[in-house]
Each structure stands twice: as C-alpha cells, then as structure tokens.
Amino acid sequence: MAATVNTRRLARAMLTPAVVILFIWMIVPLVLTLWYSFQNYSLLNPANVGFAGWTNYQYFLTDPAFFQAFANTLILTLSVLAITVIGGILLGLLLDQFIYGQGIVRILVISPFFIMPTVAALVWKNMLMNPNYGIFAWIATSLGMQPVAWLETYPLFSIILIVAWQWLPFATLILLTALQSLDEEQKEAAGMDGAGFASLFVYITLPHLARAITVVILIETIFLLSVFAEILVTTGGGPGYATTNIAYLIYHLALLDYDVGGASAGGVVAVILANIVAIFLVRLVGKNLEA
Amino acid sequence: MGKIVLQGVEKHFGDVKVISNVDLTVEDGAFVVFVGPSGCGKSTLLRLIAGLEDVTGGRILIDGVDVTDLPPMKRGLSMVFQSYALYPHMSVRGNIGFGLKMAGLPKDEIARKVEAAAATLNLTQYLDRKPRQLSGGQRQRVAIGRAIVREPKGFLFDEPLSNLDAALRVNMRIEIARLQKALATTAIYVTHDQVEAMTMADKIVVLNAGRVEQVGSPLELYDRPDNLFVAGFIGSPKMNLVGGRIAEGYGAATVGIRPEHLLVGREGDGWRGTISVAEHLGSDTFLYVDVKDVGLVTVRTQGEAGLRTGDSVVLRPDPARLHRFDRDGRAIRAA
Numbered sequence: 001m002a003a004t005v006n007t008r009r010l011a012r013a014m015l016t017p018a019v020v021i022l023f024i025w026m027i028v029p030l031v032l033t034l035w036y037s038f039q040n041y042s043l044l045n046p047a048n049v050g051f052a053g054w055t056n057y058q059y060f061l062t063d064p065a066f067f068q069a070f071a072n073t074l075i076l077t078l079s080v081l082a083i084t085v086i087g088g089i090l091l092g093l094l095l096d097q098f099i100y101g102q103g104i105v106r107i108l109v110i111s112p113f114f115i116m117p118t119v120a121a122l123v124w125k126n127m128l129m130n131p132n133y134g135i136f137a138w139i140a141t142s143l144g145m146q147p148v149a150w151l152e153t154y155p156l157f158s159i160i161l162i163v164a165w166q167w168l169p170f171a172t173l174i175l176l177t178a179l180q181s182l183d184e185e186q187k188e189a190a191g192m193d194g195a196g197f198a199s200l201f202v203y204i205t206l207p208h209l210a211r212a213i214t215v216v217i218l219i220e221t222i223f224l225l226s227v228f229a230e231i232l233v234t235t236g237g238g239p240g241y242a243t244t245n246i247a248y249l250i251y252h253l254a255l256l257d258y259d260v261g262g263a264s265a266g267g268v269v270a271v272i273l274a275n276i277v278a279i280f281l282v283r284l285v286g287k288n289l290e291a
Numbered sequence: 292m293g294k295i296v297l298q299g300v301e302k303h304f305g306d307v308k309v310i311s312n313v314d315l316t317v318e319d320g321a322f323v324v325f326v327g328p329s330g331c332g333k334s335t336l337l338r339l340i341a342g343l344e345d346v347t348g349g350r351i352l353i354d355g356v357d358v359t360d361l362p363p364m365k366r367g368l369s370m371v372f373q374s375y376a377l378y379p380h381m382s383v384r385g386n387i388g389f390g391l392k393m394a395g396l397p398k399d400e401i402a403r404k405v406e407a408a409a410a411t412l413n414l415t416q417y418l419d420r421k422p423r424q425l426s427g428g429q430r431q432r433v434a435i436g437r438a439i440v441r442e443p444k445g446f447l448f449d450e451p452l453s454n455l456d457a458a459l460r461v462n463m464r465i466e467i468a469r470l471q472k473a474l475a476t477t478a479i480y481v482t483h484d485q486v487e488a489m490t491m492a493d494k495i496v497v498l499n500a501g502r503v504e505q506v507g508s509p510l511e512l513y514d515r516p517d518n519l520f521v522a523g524f525i526g527s528p529k530m531n532l533v534g535g536r537i538a539e540g541y542g543a544a545t546v547g548i549r550p551e552h553l554l555v556g557r558e559g560d561g562w563r564g565t566i567s568v569a570e571h572l573g574s575d576t577f578l579y580v581d582v583k584d585v586g587l588v589t590v591r592t593q594g595e596a597g598l599r600t601g602d603s604v605v606l607r608p609d610p611a612r613l614h615r616f617d618r619d620g621r622a623i624r625a626a
C-alpha cells in the first residue's frame with residue numbers, strides 16, 4: 001500500500017516537468033492569440049493600438065473571403081477524405097491479392113507519404129500540371145488534345161488531387177493492414193454460406209474495415225483542416241480566393257495584410273471550427289471505435 | 292440425399308504430397324469420423340470435400356454428381372470451423388440467417404427457419420446478442436445453427452469441440468450426435484480425440500501421412516486393426532506392441548495385445564516382470580510392468596487388485612485377443 005502510494009507520488013514528481021513544459025508550450029500561444037485577437041494590432045498602422053473589443057471578429061466573420069475559405073476548407077477536406085478512403089480500400093484489396101513482388105509494390109505505394117508537402121506540391125505544379133512542359137500537357141498533346149492549365153482552370157480540384165495523392169498511401173496502408181487481419185476462415189465460412197465477391201465485400205469485409213476507416217478519417221481530418229504548404233507553393237490561394245482555405249486566409253491576413261489582430265481572431269475562429277468538426281465527426285463515426 | 296464419394300483424390304502443395312490417392316464412400320446419413328495424428332491431412336481432406344481447396348487429382352461426387360470443379364457454395368454442404376468463424380458484427384440471428392439471406396429467401400421465411408434452428412439449439416434467448424457476448428459453448432452452438440439452418444446435404448466438422456473444456460465437450464458431443472441422427476444428414480467429422488471418434492462414428496477413417504490406413508466401424512477397428520498403425524492409434528491406453536523372440540513364438544514379426552486383454556497373476560507361466568508404476572483410478576488400475584526382453588507393458592485391471600509398485604507379477608495374454616503382424620506391419624489373420 002505504502003509502496004504504491006510512494007511510487008505514484010514519485011511518478012507524479014517525475015512527470016511534472018514534462019507536463020508543465022507541454023502546458024506552457026500550448027497555453028502561451030493560445031493566450032497570446034486570444035489576447036491579440038481583442039487588440040488593434042496592425043503592422044501597417046502602428047499608431048492604432050489598444051483594446052479593440054469584438055471588431056476583429058466582426059471583420060473576420062463578415063469578410064466574404066471567410067465564407068469562401070470556409071467552404072473551400074470543407075470541400076477540400078471532404079473530397080480528400082472520400083478519395084483516400086475509397087481509393088485506399090480499392091488499393092488495399094488489390095495489394096491484398098497481389099502476391100508477386102509484393103514488397104516492392106508496397107514500398108512504391110507508401111512512398112508519397114515520405115515526400116514533404118512542399119516538394120510534392122512543386123513536383124505536381126511543375127512536372128505534372130504545367131500547361132507547357134508538364135507530363136499531363138504532353139499526354140494531352142500526344143493525344144491531339146488541348147493541354148489544360150490545371151492550376152488556373154481547375155484550381156481547387158488540382159489542390160484536392162495533390163493532397164489526395166499525399167494521403168492515399170496512409171489510408172491504403174492502414175486499410176491494407178486491417179484487410180490482412182480479416183480472419184481467413186470467416187471468408188471461407190461466408191463462401192460456404194453462398195456469399196459471392198460483392199456480398200463478401202459488403203457483409204464481411206466492409207464491417208470489418210469500419211474501425212480502420214474511422215481511424216483514417218479522424219487522423220486525416222486533423223491534418224486536412226490545416227492544409228497550407230500545397231496551397232502556398234501552387235496557387236497562392238488564388239485565383240481570387242478560389243483555393244484559399246481558413247489556414248491560408250489567416251496566413252494571408254497576418255503576413256500579407258500585416259493585420260495581426262485580425263489574423264489572431266481568425267485563428268481563434270479556426271480553432272473553434274476545428275473543434276466543432278471534430279465533435280461532429282467523433283459523434284458520427286466514433287461509435288465504431290467502441291465495440 | 293447426401294452420399295459423398297471420393298475417387299483417387301490427391302492433393303499436393305507444391306512438391307509436398309499431402310493427400311495421396313484416397314478412395315472413400317460416405318453413405319447417405321452416415322456419421323463418418325476422420326482421425327489421425329496431427330498433420331496427417333485430415334483438415335485438408337475435409338477442405339477438399341468442402342471445395343475450399345482444389346484437388347490435384349481424382350474426383351469428388353455428391354449424390355452421383357461430379358462436384359470436383361464446383362465452388363463451395365454450389366456443393367450444398369455446410370461446415371463448422373474449429374475457430375467457429377462467426378461474423379463478429381452480426382447478431383446471432385444474422386449469423387444463423389446469413390446463408391439463407393445469400394440464397395435470397397424471403398425475410399419471413401428466414402426468420403421462421405432461424406427461430407426453429409435457434410430453438411433446437413437452445414439459443415432463442417441469445418438471438419440478438421453479438422458473438423463476443425457469448426460463451427464458448429454458445430458460440431459453438433451458433434456455428435452449428437448456421438450449418439443446420441440451410442438443410443445441407445452434408446455437414447463438415449473440423450475439430451469443432453477442441454476449444455471447449457472437457458465437461459462441455461462431452462455435452463456437445465452428445466448434442467451433435469443426437470442432432471445428426473435426428474436430421475439424418477450425412478456428417479464428416481474431423482477429430483484427433485479417440486473418445487469422440489469411438490463414440491460418435493458409424494464409420495471411422497484412420498488417416499496417416501495422407502493415406503487411408505483403414506475404414507471401419509469403431510469396434511471393427513478396435514477388434515481387427517488391419518495394420519500396426521491402426522493398432523497403435525486406436526485404443527487408449529495404447530496397445531502393447533512386442534517384437535523379437537516373443538513375437539516369433541507366435542509366428543509373427545510383431546504381436547500386439549491391448550492392456551485390458553492381459554491377465555495378471557502372481558504365479559504360473561507367462562511374461563514375468565515387476566510393477567514399476569501402479570496408477571489407481573478407482574474403477575480401473577493401470578499397471579506399468581517392466582518385463583524382461585519386452586520392456587514396459589501397460590496393463591489395465593479392474594478395481595483395486597491389491598497390487599503395488601515393486602510387486603513381481605506374471606502377465607498372460609488372452610490368446611483370442613492377440614493381434615499378429617507381419618514384417619510390413621500388416622495384420623496376419625487366421626485363414
């Protein structure tokens with residue numbers, strides 16, 4: 001008894017520094033952001049400082065760019081989730097069958113995940129999507145079609161494509177692992193029960209994957225809500241606000257418009273929105289995690 | 292309905308011959324048990340019949356129809372797996388009814404059949420539970436329910452009781468045997484448990500290294516083993532096998548005598564030895580007797596015979612129950 005109490009006390013004492021540092025690490029930026037969000041603090045107007053009340057929030061939330069950024073964030077997140085989950089399941093099923101050269105194929109499939117977002121986006125922008133010397137343009141010309149200026153004509157779609165390409169390996173890997181953990185005898189039992197390929201997928205495989213799909217969605221959402229580098233190096237949020245998401249809008253306010261107060265208010269709004277989405281998602285799919 | 296015939300069935304995994312040239316007829320309504328040591332190919336043979344593995348050679352006929360190239364679902368058999376292989380996210384109702392649902396039966400008919408199967412197996416109160424909320428024995432019954440509800444031509448069981456504790460095993464053994472008789476459906480049952488084989492089977496198939504060693508009723512195998520392997524495999528404790536001079540005395544390369552067919556005395560002619568261990572089980576006593584030139588001989592006597600470790604005894608084999616084998620291990624039968 002005494003021993004466990006002592007161990008517990010010692011454990012707490014040993015943990016304290018880490019917890020304190022983590023707490024400071026988190027709380028200082030948060031408090032500063034909150035503080036700035038209620039201040040008049042524009043680098044272009046250094047004379048105008050002081051308490052601003054809710055004006056920063058008012059400006060941010062009524063800015064038409066905010067609505068577009070909000071919509072873009074949702075479209076981007078949901079599209080990438082859909083592409084990666086569906087594509088991940090298909091690729092996972094394929095790789096699960098694949099026997100010859102499996103190791104190599106798997107490394108190839110996972111490799112995009114190890115490429116930095118900036119590099120990946122630049123490769124897509126310059127080597128693939130460039131209308132003059134990109135590979136897509138070359139394919140289009142060799143087929144006798146007009147090359148497409150992807151990032152100008154379909155900017156948000158292009159960004160979705162790039163981000164989905166980066167996250168597909170992650171989804172594939174998680175889902176493949178889940179597929180491989182499906183009991184072989186269960187599949188055989190379903191086969192003896194008369195389930196064909198489609199029924200097997202719908203009634204056995206998909207329910208088995210539910211938990212893995214939930215994990216993929218939750219983890220990806222955290223990152224997809226704050227996609228930034230891909231937008232910065234390809235479209236710069238444009239044309240207009242066509243590819244500006246909330247993360248990019250905040251950056252835009254702070255470092256292009258030099259409005260620290262407004263950007264801080266945007267940051268606080270983003271945090272709140274992210275939490276709402278998170279709560280919503282956990283409600284929606286989180287029940288799969290119980291069981 | 293449900294006569295299963297194997298003709299020269301072979302199965303190779305790469306270069307490894309796992310099943311070689313098996314000919315077997317399972318009569319309609321029979322309860323046939325495959326026994327054999329671990330790795331002898333029992334499961335493989337069952338899976339070949341189920342259609343879960345493709346044969347390398349030979350034919351499989353069900354009710355006279357060649358099913359060798361048919362997929363599992365077209366063979367009209369159902370299987371109970373060792374791991375039960377229940378669908379974890381479906382309720383007991385869903386598990387039992389899945390095969391009917393796949394067959395496209397109307398909902399009310401599925402419900403009716405599932406209820407009936409559940410009633411037979413005492414599962415009615417668990418119908419809405421998930422498999423993980425059931426005990427091992429209940430899961431086992433769900434797996435059996437899934438097999439019977441489709442009214443198949445035959446049941447295939449792969450060691451269905453090996454995950455249960457001893458007491459439950461006895462109950463389930465009786466339940467399965469009773470159910471099979473009531474439904475009069477052909478059953479093939481794989482086990483390595485002697486008692487299961489002896490008590491449940493109409494016919495036992497003894498397998499060894501992918502070959503059929505002998506097919507017969509439990510008592511046939513016990514009384515008249517065809518060869519040394521069957522003699523040593525069937526019966527517990529094992530038959531005593533003696534070679535050398537003693538066997539020559541009987542005109543055989545090896546003679547076998549079951550522990551229960553040895554008479555124990557203090558005096559007289561026979562195999563003289565000393566008791567090295569005496570195990571008293573109450574109803575029976577097992578004696579392990581060290582006999583010169585023979586080695587350790589197992590003897591089973593009734594009750595407490597007043598014999599203890601270190602006693603000197605004489606063993607007399609019952610000549611009518613003595614089994615003789617030639618140099619190749621084949622039984623020598625009096626003409």
Ligand SMILES: Nc1ncnc2c1ncn2[C@@H]1O[C@H](COP(=O)(O)OP(=O)(O)OP(=O)(O)O)[C@@H](O)[C@H]1O
Nearest residue numbers: 304307309327328329330331332333334335336483
């Ligand atoms: N897919 C496979 N590939 C290669 N060899 C296999 C395969 N499946 C089974 N074997 C081999 O076939 C032999 C028979 O296996 P099987 O599973 O039929 O044995 P068993 O009689 O059921 O044994 P147990 O009583 O341990 O279940 C074994 O030697 C095994 O190693």
Ligand SMILES: [Mg+2]
Nearest residue numbers: 333334335449
């Ligand atoms: Mg087996």
